Amino acid sequence: MPSTTLEHEVELIIEDVGGGGKPPAPGGGDEDGGGKGRRGKQPSPRRYYTGITLAIVSILMFFMALASAFIVRRGTGTDWIPVHIPVILWVNTTVLLFSSFTLEMARRCLAKGNLVEFRALWAGTTLLGLLFLAGQVMAWRQLFLQGIFVASNPGSSFFYVFTGLHGVHLLGGVAALLYVAVRDFAKAKVSRPVAAEIVGHYWHFMDGLWVFLLALLYLGK
């Protein structure tokens, strides 16, 4: 471009570099309102939903890695002896699936404001969870009596590790159920229905995860 040409430009002038926008909202609470810019006294519970979703993804990857190790180890080793699934595991599975049902019933009661029934069903869910764990221990005991120990062969090792690690995660779920039951939500950052829903997500995930692990152990033996 020749140097004598006049070039028109748009120049930006910032009138107030020190800041802009609306003045701070008084008493904006402890939380940020999220992408939509909502602010209020009641914090948005969205972070807890997102948090539990990511935690579930993370736990899923954890168990997928174990499942991948299961498949590779089974395919490459010569020392693999299949484990016969104890019958009680099918009973346990039914118990766990039923606990998901009672949990949803409890949430429905809570939504209707029926706190007494909610508490009963919630406690029922917790008991079913504990019953499942007790059943898993009994399954272990049955295998012990048959002389199948954790270090017997890779097949039995995977059985104990899968059931054990799932049990530990489910124990966390039981703790969360108890927390929702006893917590005074008047002082909490979230309401009881929200907490119950978040725990519900985790519990159903544990349910589905167990069905997957059982299928893997059964079909992959």
Next chain:
Amino acid sequence: MLRAGLGVFGGLVDGEMGIHDESYGMESQEPGLEFSPNGELSHAAGCRRGFLRRFLFSTDHKTIGLQYLWLALLCVFFGMAMSLLMRVNLMWPEAGANFLRGFSKTPEHYAALTLLHGSLMVFFVLTAAPQAGLGNYLLPLQIGARETAFPHLNLLAVWLTAASAAGITASFFLAPERGVQLWVVGVAVFCLAALLVAINFSVTAIDLRGAGMALPRLPLTVWAWFINALLSVLIFSILLAACALLLSDMWIGTRFFHTAFIDRGALGASGVAVVTWQRLFWFFAQAEVYVAMLPCFGIVTHLLATFARRPVWKERAVVLALCGVGAFGFCIWGGHMFATGMNPGMPMLFGVLALSLGVPASVLLLSWFATLWNGRLLWNTSALFVLGFISLFLSGCFSGLFLAREDIALLANGGDFVSGHFHLVMGVSATFAVLAALFFWFPKLFGRWLNEPLGKVHFWLTFVGVFCVFMPMHWMGLMGRARPGMDAAAARHGGVGTFITLAALVTVAAQGIFLFNLLETLWRGELVLECNPWRATTLEWTDRAVDGLRAFRGAYEFDESGSIDDFIPQYVAPDRVAYRQVSRSG
């Protein structure tokens, strides 16, 4: 003096640091704290929090970010000292044996030294510093959030990380069997901490973005931290599972990978089972490279735009490229399995996947060069480190092309070629990005300027030094030399080994300049007198309270005019910007 010293660790600056006090006070506001009308944290309120809550058990994201950075600094100097020990031992084994007493006489201790160097550098420097350190400090500020989503998990994560660092370091001093066990526990604890950080960052970026901070307006640093957090959620779970299986092998006698890792006698008998370990490990480890690099890509792009006073070229393409690096990086783990044997079709697939990583890498490089093209870069130490990063990254890309080919990878796997490649592309370049970030954000972090002349001397010595150390390694690798072991005669091959060792000595010594610069600046460095010294656009540079902030525009509105107001910060509303027609001689 004591208060100033504590402030350095805790992220709260002393009263003398002028205008930044306001922003620190307001941003770290917690319920129950008292603020004076101009936003300063009142002295009485500050004292009531006590030492432990304020500096050690603070849930404030800035304090936690600085704690990660200090930990990384400690580990990087330990790690460098160990690499020097290895080089000296390799070159002059007699001197090494005398110097190290019992350590270097047994292969276990030499292996432990290598392992400790690698784990300190990879976990606590390359993973922790760019992501957990800088991310914790800056991510909430840049998106207009007051805190991270789960501050208490954040606190738990930083302490788990510190415990893991202590455990991994302590493992070096134990007998090999117990040392390895403690090391695995340390790694598992680090995985847990990394998962907590990753979940916290992801949720913060998804749900806590301030008013107006829509996704297209996010700074690229935030995009990088966010994508990296999602990738971390996936891969650290895998390493945690691998550690769980390994520990059960060690403690309860299972045979997932056999006992080869703790019982050398059984090594030959367990070749098949080791593949199980390699699959899990490389699933994590290849992606870990991108976990270290992704935040650096974000930082470099962000800094380049600010220094060149230009919008990022094809900003959306850069975001897609960052996503691509995350996605491809997750998929190319099989590249490390060429040498172990796999389905005949798989090397082809993984080779193609590895090469396709070149697409997002090219987009990033193109964007950086296009942003620089004909620009008037502000030449400062931070910009030099950014350019150094690009140079190192390019070198790493070229040697990566070799490794993506199955035949060459088979030749080079486990050799000096790979050592040189990953040290350049992952270790050193990521460190350059962190140094660039430190020089850039130091005014924000501590209210002072790092010394520029010292910084430039440090840069040039390091830049030349690392090329002298790692480029010859590529050559040695292609000559087919095995991984450095205890065979000193081979290491002297043509004097290249001596050259590398001397270059390493000089490079590590040059880091003393940085340490001196850092400590001297903290003690009596030049104060930063303005709120936004770089004339940057993102929200962390405003002195306004976070509650009043709203993002009205993208993060890179620069106009290259060179004038004092050649930028529009994100928080400036459209009605505060007037446009006028001007004419000037072209």
